[in-house]
Amino acid sequence: MRKVVVTGLGVINAIAKSKDEFKENLKNMVIGIDHISQFDTTDHKVKIAGEVKDFDPLLYMDKKIAKRYDRFLQFAIAATKEALEDSNLEDGEWKENAAVIVASGIGGFKTLYKEFQKMEKKGPKVVSPFLIPMMISDMASGVVSIEFGLKGPNFNTVSACASSLHAIAMGTMLIRHGYVDVAIVGGAEATIDPMPIAAFANMKALSTRNDDPKGSSRPFDKDRDGFVMGEGAGVVVLESEEHAKKRNANVYGYIEGFGMSGDAYHISAPDENGTGAAKAIKIALKDSNIDPEKIELANCHATSTPSGDIAETRALRNAFGDHAKKIYIQGSKTLFGHALGGAAAIEFIGLILQMKEGFIHGMPNLVNPDDELKDLNIPKETVNYKTKYAIKNAFGFGGHNVSIVYRSL
Template identity: 55%
Template structure:
């Protein structure tokens, strides 16, 4: 019999708040974290906007010496992990070998790589940092979390572009279900707001160029959407087996009820226009959860604000839920945070858990004219509602699809 997997802690670093309380407040108030880029000169770039993390102080979460040896994405990850562990109230003493870490990233230490490449060109190879390699490794976020907390259980990092943190949640849940671990810290982190990634995504025509109206640039499902807005941040969940959490008297805040993963096998970056893979992933996740489609009240979408992706996801949702799309709430947190790439899935899962536990769905402030059937229930304003269970979707370049079913613990 497979073990039930529950959530006991959450931590967040995001463009709309670096604590759960701030994040929750700003979700409900529909605060938009997108603005002109402040961290470097954008004068020669076609895109000048992003959703940057503000007022982040790594020394609040780690030793200053360690902070200097970590890329920004690893700093974010460790900060989110500390928050999640503190919320869970867990002590790792005596259980170190039964605690795993799966905290992932789509692109890893890109800021360090870019900076050190400049050092190489301008000052020569002897001035390149000896910490370059460990700082850029995508698995270093999981590694440093394990080292800081002394965790000796399964530790690895799936890499699947923008689906990667939902893959981490699913794989961490598998470890618990099948008895390989009692506790797993899961999530994702990303910090790639830099000239080269901006230029690369812009060359693909993937980014919004609404430079003069940054607050209106991320507009999932809207007819005037013209691409996504790059964001940064991290999210971490503490997952435990139900028995382990109950035995230590933990407060359980949600349950990971089901998950599924597949691939479109269609195109480098474009989704299957028939939504076959994404539809199948949702169906499999619901089947895995043991509940019915009638028990789902909300879909937290991947919806990045790209023309093709948003359209296909609405098609997939209708394929799965049929006429029930009139009653299920649908939204995308990227309207507020931009697209956090490898961290998007977990940051949005945390948003969905907050909404479920506080009885609301946040609105979509930039949805002026829906590019799709008008019977979809996509709120423009924050709306009070009762959410029993939700589906969280994440999709990544390479055709990766990942879906979760998360619900109230009963």
């Protein structure tokens, strides 16, 4: 099988609108969670989120196109533009068979909600003819393909909060087996809107720490009370090693392996012992053909939910045994919230940047570590450390589990 390398990164989230800004704000543990500004939260139990502030889509596309694209599509275009520029891929034959897998777990909910409101007030005649293509979650891949002329395999992976890591795994698979030389992969989401906030709040999944937005997302902390909604996009350019070397590309590192599994347990709750998650981690390690003790860093799904964080750390113990105590463990959602289907790609990019620059961001909201986690290596402050091998986990409602092993240069 062919080796797969990372050659381009593009990202947008609550603490950054570029990979360079992202790198610096991760290192400095900048927190982008604040009170929601996109709608009136007066009647809502949850009033906080990790919003992308001052986003101007016209920096990435013309006005006519921007008006026809839901916010999650605008994010996808913005992140892809940066990723392709970062990769230095110029126009050429590679576009004829470049894969595009830019995932979204929910799609254009903002547009759907807006059009429902219009129809309720004025009837069906006012519903936008662009509603369906603005809303369906596969359209992130569609518009990226259209905007950048990419004509290879084009589809979406939908697995809730594991969606974008599944996308990266699928792109890796296509390159490994020779179907494509280049894959544009990742995810985008924009669901900071009244209905999703109300729905997640009513199922008691969201933090209600409205009086302390910066301290609301508390992975691994005894006082965690739920996740904080985020938004944004992360897009990664993958290439076969041969294709990248042929054009003398800048290479960040290698995707060594991936693992996928299902909990077969519950529609939203994780298996409390993390059995399915551990299985995905073990498959990823086996696929990578490396000694598990080489893993130095785990960028966790770590949503800050009472059951989720414990299940994931139990999965790490299951997969790594005593070595789990030596691995640096972190969760990036504490800084910018949980971007659902786009989260894993954003966090994977953060992992790559940390490994390239030689640091591991700390967990500023880890005040009272959960009793079960006190023997684990979860840094509160940023650590200067050059990591070679790391693992990234992502899990989703429905019991979807994905893990990817990454090696930096």
